[in-house]
Amino acid sequence: xxxxxxxxxxxxxxxxxxxxxxxxxxxxxxxxxxxxxxxxxxxxxxxxxxxxxxxxxxxxxxxxxxxxxxxxxxxxxxxxxxxxxxxxxxxxxxxxxxxxxxxxxxxxxxxxxxxxxxxxxxxxxxxxxxxxxxxxxxxxxxxxxxxxxxxxxxxxxxxxxxxxxxxxxxxxxxxxxxxxxxxxxxxxxxxxxxxxxxxxxxxxxxxxxxxxxxxxxxxxxxxxxxxxx
Amino acid sequence: xxxxxxxxxxxxxxxxxxxxxxxxxxxxxxxxxxxxxxxxxxxxxxxxxxxxxxxxxxxxxxxxxxxxxxxxxxxxxxxxxxxxxxxxxxxxxxxxxxxxxxxxxxxxxxxxxxxxxxxxxxxxxxxxxxxxxxxxxxxxxxxxxxxxxxxxxxxxxxxxxxxxxxxxxxxxxxxxxxxxxxxxxxxxxxxxxxxxxxxxxxxxxxxxxxxxxxxxx
Numbered sequence: 167x168x169x170x171x172x173x174x175x176x177x178x179x180x181x182x183x184x185x186x187x188x189x190x191x192x193x194x195x196x197x198x199x200x201x202x203x204x205x206x207x208x209x210x211x212x213x214x215x216x217x218x219x220x221x222x223x224x225x226x227x228x229x230x231x232x233x234x235x236x237x238x239x240x241x242x243x244x245x246x247x248x249x250x251x252x253x254x255x256x257x258x259x260x261x262x263x264x265x266x267x268x269x270x271x272x273x274x275x276x277x278x279x280x281x282x283x284x285x286x287x288x289x290x291x292x293x294x295x296x297x298x299x300x301x302x303x304x305x306x307x308x309x310x311x312x313x314x315x316x317x318x319x320x321x322x323x324x325x326x327x328x329x330x331x332x333x334x335x336x337x338x339x340x341x342x343x344x345x346x347x348x349x350x351x352x353x354x355x356x357x358x359x360x361x362x363x364x365x366x367x368x369x370x371x372x373x374x375x376x377x378x379x380x381x382x383x384x385x386x387x388x389x390x391x392x393x394x395x
Numbered sequence: 396x397x398x399x400x401x402x403x404x405x406x407x408x409x410x411x412x413x414x415x416x417x418x419x420x421x422x423x424x425x426x427x428x429x430x431x432x433x434x435x436x437x438x439x440x441x442x443x444x445x446x447x448x449x450x451x452x453x454x455x456x457x458x459x460x461x462x463x464x465x466x467x468x469x470x471x472x473x474x475x476x477x478x479x480x481x482x483x484x485x486x487x488x489x490x491x492x493x494x495x496x497x498x499x500x501x502x503x504x505x506x507x508x509x510x511x512x513x514x515x516x517x518x519x520x521x522x523x524x525x526x527x528x529x530x531x532x533x534x535x536x537x538x539x540x541x542x543x544x545x546x547x548x549x550x551x552x553x554x555x556x557x558x559x560x561x562x563x564x565x566x567x568x569x570x571x572x573x574x575x576x577x578x579x580x581x582x583x584x585x586x587x588x589x590x591x592x593x594x595x596x597x598x599x600x601x602x603x604x605x606x607x608x609x610x611x612x
């Protein structure tokens with residue numbers, strides 16, 4: 167795998183094919199749990215872990231899985247991985263387990279995990295698939311966290327509140343009160359707020375894409391003009 | 396042709412079985428490795444919650460071990476057996492920690508844990524889980540607001556039935572602007588638990604049999 171290919175895979179996950187902004191897969195946890203930074207970041211990281219592992223394992227065993235039985239095997243594999251991650255988090259990061267609640271086992275049903283197993287890992291090598299899982303996971307985590315941040319600021323007027331639940335009492339100092347004496351804005355915390363914020367983020371991404379294209383085009387015309395001159 | 400198809404299906408089934416077995420094995424292994432740690436952290440969490448509402452000065456026994464299962468009761472608002480933790484001072488019953496539920500919260504059931512001193516006064520109440528509206532009804536959580544502390548020291552004697560209401564309904568209990576259905580539900584449930592305790596005190600503090608075992612495992 168050349169470094170350009172590696173770069174492409176990562177960039178695909180982070181931007182071009184971003185799960186949260188372009189593929190729009192796995193929206194259920196995205197909308198439900200992104201009401202604060204700590205929730206969003208925690209679920210994002212757990213999903214990333216599962217996607218990285220499932221990518222690698224699917225790529226490793228793709229030769230031995232009979233083609234017609236591959237989907238059930240992937241589902242089985244993902245369910246096993248999620249349950250193992252869930253048990254480990256329950257045992258060694260109990261507060262995180264409490265925060266994520268039912269959304270942790272629900273990673274199994276997050277279609278993005280199965281989608282990457284089927285669309286990428288079943289046709290690519292182990293290293294590329296691990297990278298793809300990682301890239302897609304980090305891309306999703308970034309969008310989730312951003313969404314969580316926006317909703318937390320508008321909903322509660324704070325940022326990073328609840329970090330102490332996951333990272334211990336020392337993290338209490340991290341809480342930033344963005345707007346003091348804020349009375350809260352309920353719709354930002356409820357699911358409609360997630361839809362609205364996500365819509366704005368998608369619009370923003372498309373706008374940035376258009377700007378980039380435009381700039382490239384003007385550059386191209388400029389250079390042709392220069393050459394003509 | 397038929398034969399080869401049957402063979403292929405059989406091969407696929409075997410393959411699936413193989414992966415299912417490996418998966419089950421891995422899960423069993425992880426479960427075994429993490430089981431003790433998980434039980435320990437859950438116990439710790441419960442103990443933390445209990446110590447908030449039952450001060451360690453109120454008992455000198457191992458409250459986590461001195462338990463009894465009590466049947467579901469309309470007054471407790473639950474439909475399954477629950478565990479009661481009993482605190483004793485020099486062998487004398489001193490405080491009981493009961494689990495109850497308020498069925499009529501705005502978002503459904505509100506699960507509570509309540510400690511009641513032997514004299515019928517409340518040690519404290521905590522919400523274990525709920526589905527009330529975030530930002531409006533969730534002030535019943537100790538993490539969000541101190542409201543739930545209004546129950547401290549309250550008893551069936553401290554307020555008549557007609558006064559055991561939020562201020563808005565002509566009672567003596569504070570509530571926070573925004574949500575009244577939520578505190579009403581909690582208030583009602585707590586009163587009922589006090590009644591349950593008054594009626595079933597003997598049962599709640601009954602000496603535990605020598606060997607206690609948890610049938611949920």
